[in-house]
Amino acid sequence: MTTIYDIAKKANVSAMTVSRVVNNTGRISEATRKRVKKVMEEMNYVPNSMARSLVLQKTKMLSLLITDITNPFFTTLARGAEDTAKRYGYKLLFGNSDEDYAKEKDYVDMILSTRVDGVLFAPAGDRSLEPLQQLQNHQIPFVLLDREVPGMEADMVLGDSKEGARMLVGHLIELGHRRIALINGAPDVSTARLRSAGYLEAHKLAGLPVDESLVIYANYRDFHEDSALDGLLRLPSPPTAIFAANNFLAIGVIQALRQRGYRVPEDLSVVCFDDFGPAESLNPFLTVASQQAYQFGSLGMQLLIERIDSESDLPRRKLVLPSELRIRSSTAAPTSINTKAADH
Structure with a gap:
């Protein structure tokens, strides 16, 4: 069976470059992309999702942790996040903390054991710093939604x-x-x-x-x-x-x-x-x-996927969405x- 390593060798590129072509992620020149695709066609390569995740050390799974799923703001936010994740080929796991720090910590422990690629995180409050530091220590990318947490520098999407x-x-x-x-x-x-x-x-x-x-x-x-x-x-x-x-x-x-x-x-x-x-x-x-609830989820998801796919450290980004009276x-x-x- 043809692997991405076979494709990489014949196209004279790295396996990571082949993977990016397969997943349509990262920055690759158009000439390189065309060369890799031509080799894939010549070798009748069929992408295998399990193999891709092993090579990239990615699961194509993301987590959305919000504070109250019964609140229409967060329900609409979740829809924006899910729609955008699906568009980029990711599946989304939902968690609901009920504004409770203990429940939030339990969800973070579950996230760490699930091996998701990143987390959209609406913090319960200032004491969410500790679980966020856990994610940081395990090098799991995350984006804060709706709320800031003192002491934590991160990508975030907030309302004014x-x-x-x-x-x-x-x-x-x-x-x-x-x-x-x-x-x-x-x-x-x-x-x-x-x-x-x-x-x-x-x-x-x-x-x-x-x-x-x-x-x-x-x-x-x-x-x-x-x-x-x-x-x-x-x-x-x-x-x-x-x-x-x-x-x-x-x-x-x-x-x-x-x-x-x-x-x-x-x-x-x-x-x-x-x-x-x-x-x-x-x-x-x-x-x-x-507030623009759908955009909170959609933009937050875009920031998260950009962070996951980035080859280098991106500057921290903070988007503030205006509200309408x-x-x-x-x-x-x-x-x-x-x-x-x-x-x-």
Whole structure:
């Protein structure tokens, strides 16, 4: 049976060059590519996927580790990653950490034992540094998605969380809201810190003070801080609007408000970061800072495959995707009753 070594010898190139021609990867001159292909035809060479993986020490398998597959943002991101991986001839293994560091570590241990060629990694938070260092120590390429991790230099695809938050809060301020609550993710997550920074910047630009009693830190996956919400509503000057730092927090907030007899936006306006996927177009309601979720996955996958196929060290690349303000029916000017309460 003809092997790539036979092809390489006759074409006077390395086995690696033949492999790159077979897999259509790497940078090869067109003349070399044509010469190798001609020899392959002459020798009736049929590529063998198992042999290719042994020569290249590649499995053509990649891993995508995200924090919450039930969140439409990550569901759409996963589709972008999978479509792009398939286009380049890779298969994708999925993992879901549920924003849990222990579960994330278990998945990284599994990734290390599976021999994947690279990982798209949406970190649970700052403490994801240790499992990322494990990947680094085992020389497994990875790209960070959505979140940065202090102390880790890597390729990454991020959203402009700060600017998106500033736009959302600025929209509420333009409507006349002066008491705007922030229900945020955990402070050890980079996107939560950036959305908090955008919230503060919008107030600063408008010349408005920030009341720390209006800021709540929760968990991105769910909102169960009923006592914290009750505390907001019982303030002497309660908020007239709420900025939920992601779509799941917004759903929890709206459900909790309705259970307490509050209407959105008649009694309180609500805005949030991230949209709700295709279903949102059927009944648009929430005003959001919408992110390019599909592009997160697709671009991240392209960066990862380029890193895997590169013959030399590439410079670290950081892509920041802008968000879009989509104004819908969950926001309105504060009512006269709420305005008086807020100004009290």
